[in-house]
Amino acid sequence: MNAPLCRISGQAINRAIDFGIQPLGNGFLLPEFFSSEYFYPMEMGFCETSMMFQLIEQPAPEQMFHEHYAFYSSTSRYMEWHFAEFANQVKQSGYLAKVDPFVVELGCNDGIMLKNFASAGMRHLGIEPSRNVAAVANGNGVRTLSEFFSEAVAEKIVREEGQADAFLAANVMCHIPDMLGVVKGIRALLKPTGVVMFEDPYLGDVIEKTSYDQIYDEHVFLFSAHSVQYMFQLHGMELIDVLPQKTHGGSMRYVLAHAGAYPVSQAVTQLFVKEQELGLHKQSTFETFRRSIEQSRVDLVNLLRELKSQGKRIAGYGATSKSTTVLNYCGIGPDLIEFISDTTPIKQGKFTPGMHIPVKPYEVFQASPPDYAVLFAWNHAEEIMAKEKAFVEAGGRWIVHIPKVQVLG
């Protein structure tokens, strides 16, 4: 069998962690589709040249992002606040032209961030391949094209609307296998003074917290400053700043520009040093990570089985894409978790991908609270725990699996 090749460097990838056969992270489905459900082998590899940690095989984008895509960004109040803040920071960054600046966002989802530019009357454009969410964005007054971004799409935008001052993306770039095509498109789209600001779950946090559930079909890459720098430098761009974020359990916002356009901040230099200490540039780190993941699986399954043997009722909270990896990798089904509560209408009444646990509206959780709830939306813990005080006061207990498996309280 030929060695798989890195999507960035073209060199051979070293196999690192095998999660077995997995379904689509957001492939919530009805029973009539169980027999035709899509599965693929989910395995992560590491390229020592590009330092990119990546899926060896990824389902075709059309399998994952389509008119039934189940994730809407505006499901969390914290995320609404976060994107309003992100937009404010862009407006105040000093990188935008004083007159008629143009901001483009890749994967604008339902317009959660761009609406902050639209409402200020700023020229903006969203690019969102999932037609259903793009329609919501347009409905929210956010001008959105439903397309997969590429160099050709970038050139079309430049022809019709001119170059952009800022190219934004949040939780999007790590989804795109043809990142080199995207980087070329960005280079064509950006003014000489333009900047890219994008954020994604950060590999350093994922390894430190054993948050292996950030690995699923949609996340073809988990970035570090090292890998981002490698990828953009191939096309004459460089990292000029990095800003750690709390979102998604630890993300990094990367700021990039045409090489030499701006000075490089100290934060970039410091992060490179920290990443060397964490070993994000070397294969052996992923061997240790794999062992931590295996231990986490043993701990979670043992805990749930033990509680079940005591006759406890266990539900899940948040039918996240992340939970698909945990449930399928650990083999946790409806025998251990009765149902998963989720506020997203398009997921309710369906079943989780692969393990087929029913997803029920939040009202079911409230009306019939379990003894234990596994917090699959652990990245929203603060917001959820604040609103679920009654669950705990009535004797309910939270189970978390990040950074280690434990019952809280």
Ligand code: DWN
């Ligand atoms: O990159 C991605 C990130 C940004 O979003 C995607 N590939 C898909 C998605 O990942 P996720 O599903 O892991 O994201 P969240 O934000 O952790 O999903 C939270 C889920 O929990 C949603 O389905 C909504 C639900 N929820 C809830 O039921 N009650 C969330 C909150 C805050 C709540 O109070």
